[in-house]
Amino acid sequence: MKYISTRGQMAPIGFQDAVMTGLAPDGGLLLPETLPDVSASLTDWAGLSYTDLAFEVISLFATDIPADELKALIDESYSTFEHPEVAPTVRVGNVHVLELFHGPTLAFKDVALQFLGTLFAYILERRGGELNILGATSGDTGSAAIHGVRGKPNINIFIMHPAGRTSPLQEKQMTSVLDDNVYNLAVDGTFDDCQRIMKTTFADVPFKTEHSLGSVNSVNWARVLAQTVYYFYSAFRVMKESGAASVQFSVPTGNFGDILAGYLAQRMGLPISKLILATNENDILSRFFNSGVYGMADVVPTISPSMDIQVASNFERYLYYKVDANAEKLSALMADFNESGALKIALNENGTVDDLFVAGRGDTECTMETIRRYHGNTGYVLDPHTAVGVYVAEQYLSETTPTICLSTAHPAKFTQAIVDAIGEEVHHPTLDALASAETRCDSIANDVDAVKEYVVEHI
Numbered sequence: 406m407k408y409i410s411t412r413g414q415m416a417p418i419g420f421q422d423a424v425m426t427g428l429a430p431d432g433g434l435l436l437p438e439t440l441p442d443v444s445a446s447l448t449d450w451a452g453l454s455y456t457d458l459a460f461e462v463i464s465l466f467a468t469d470i471p472a473d474e475l476k477a478l479i480d481e482s483y484s485t486f487e488h489p490e491v492a493p494t495v496r497v498g499n500v501h502v503l504e505l506f507h508g509p510t511l512a513f514k515d516v517a518l519q520f521l522g523t524l525f526a527y528i529l530e531r532r533g534g535e536l537n538i539l540g541a542t543s544g545d546t547g548s549a550a551i552h553g554v555r556g557k558p559n560i561n562i563f564i565m566h567p568a569g570r571t572s573p574l575q576e577k578q579m580t581s582v583l584d585d586n587v588y589n590l591a592v593d594g595t596f597d598d599c600q601r602i603m604k605t606t607f608a609d610v611p612f613k614t615e616h617s618l619g620s621v622n623s624v625n626w627a628r629v630l631a632q633t634v635y636y637f638y639s640a641f642r643v644m645k646e647s648g649a650a651s652v653q654f655s656v657p658t659g660n661f662g663d664i665l666a667g668y669l670a671q672r673m674g675l676p677i678s679k680l681i682l683a684t685n686e687n688d689i690l691s692r693f694f695n696s697g698v699y700g701m702a703d704v705v706p707t708i709s710p711s712m713d714i715q716v717a718s719n720f721e722r723y724l725y726y727k728v729d730a731n732a733e734k735l736s737a738l739m740a741d742f743n744e745s746g747a748l749k750i751a752l753n754e755n756g757t758v759d760d761l762f763v764a765g766r767g768d769t770e771c772t773m774e775t776i777r778r779y780h781g782n783t784g785y786v787l788d789p790h791t792a793v794g795v796y797v798a799e800q801y802l803s804e805t806t807p808t809i810c811l812s813t814a815h816p817a818k819f820t821q822a823i824v825d826a827i828g829e830e831v832h833h834p835t836l837d838a839l840a841s842a843e844t845r846c847d848s849i850a851n852d853v854d855a856v857k858e859y860v861v862e863h864i
């Protein structure tokens with residue numbers, strides 16, 4: 406399987422190169438040249454364990470890794486998950502909740518980043534060289550990246566967070582990782598400062614090349630690929646349990662990475678009748694699917710912070726398929742967007758962007774109400790991100806097609822919102838243990854050169 410760029414200006418490359426490249430040199434995102442049709446395999450796959458299924462799916466795309474090595478790599482990636490099923494689905498009221506939070510940081514990003522970290526180490530071991538990951542986090546996503554590569558040979562990770570501005574729990578999830586290859590930097594500034602330092606450092610191409618700088622951002626193809634697996638896994642289980650011939654998924658969405666994986670699974674032949682896209686107040690994507698206009702707005706901070714985005718980094722991949730894989734058309738649309746902050750797609754006859762998608766938004770009040778109501782009716786506690794998805798899903802429930810709601814974080818990660826909603830705390834032993842954990846973190850000036858110097862000194 407070869408990979409191409411959505412912008413069409415790159416000669417096709419193999420899977421391992423695609424993983425190491427991240428972003429295409431022409432500014433586009435990488436996609437497989439073709440999507441395999443797996444319809445004929447679905448019956449055989451339905452009973453597989455999570456990791457056996459992951460192997461079947463991923464091996465179609467990672468064709469430059471020998472089968473036995475790929476299998477070992479997948480087994481290693483998911484050995485850090487505390488649930489034997491990796492991603493179990495549980496019945497809660499009228500919906501099925503797909504729990505994606507059984508990894509080391511209790512959030513769905515672990516599913517992708519545990520795999521990506523293992524994959525990086527595998528590729529570097531064979532090709533030689535090293536990778537120095539530099540990232541910026543406002544708190545929630547940095548820890549999944551750190552846990553993905555902790556202790557891996559030939560990899561260092563430097564994660565900047567704004568000093569004193571991340572929640573104490575989130576900070577501890579990062580700084581309690583004491584492996585030698587992990588560097589937490591508390592920057593004397595804001596999250597925007599951290600991002601500016603990162604972008605400026607990456608823009609210094611000679612520096613980036615000399616020090617093998619890389620990132621683990623959500624556009625890496627391996628992350629999307631790893632996420633397609635749980636759509637298959639949960640659909641098989643819910644279809645078997647209910648006798649239904651198809652399912653619909655509701656996905657709390659920020660950067661469009663998670664729901665994109667569902668879209669690809671559907672295109673590969675998994676019977677998904679609807680993808681329900683749910684956003685919080687930061688609703689650029691739900692506005693798009695309801696109007697055809699993708700237009701930037703200011704970011705509003707919410708109680709589902711991992712969905713507080715302005716521009717969805719994986720959206721371009723969807724748009725590429727939407728314009729029938731026409732790289733020229735796609736490039737023109739992206740140019741419109743970069744110039745004016747908006748792009749527009751023609752609606753089809755029935756007034757929608759895409760018959761597969763419906764989209765809605767759940768604001769803070771709806772989120773809180775949903776958490777409270779599910780807790781009251783079922784005893785189950787939804788995290789704020791998951792609750793946004795459940796709230797929007799409720800508007801699209803079907804008599805005949807079961808609804809699977811992706812649960813992207815454990816509620817104990819967002820204690821304050823949960824206490825506000827249900828009046829009691831939710832605990833998780835992993836997080837409780839952090840209270841007494843030893844931590845390591847270096848303070849650093851709000852300055853690009855200071856960060857560069859630090860990186861050079863420590864690699």
Ligand SMILES: *Cc1c(COP(=O)(O)O)cnc(C)c1O
Pocket residue numbers: 512513514545623657658659660661662663664711712790813814
């Ligand atoms: C990242 C994240 C999301 C959003 O996923 P995207 O792939 O960015 O759409 C939702 N919930 C949680 C808890 C997350 O960490």
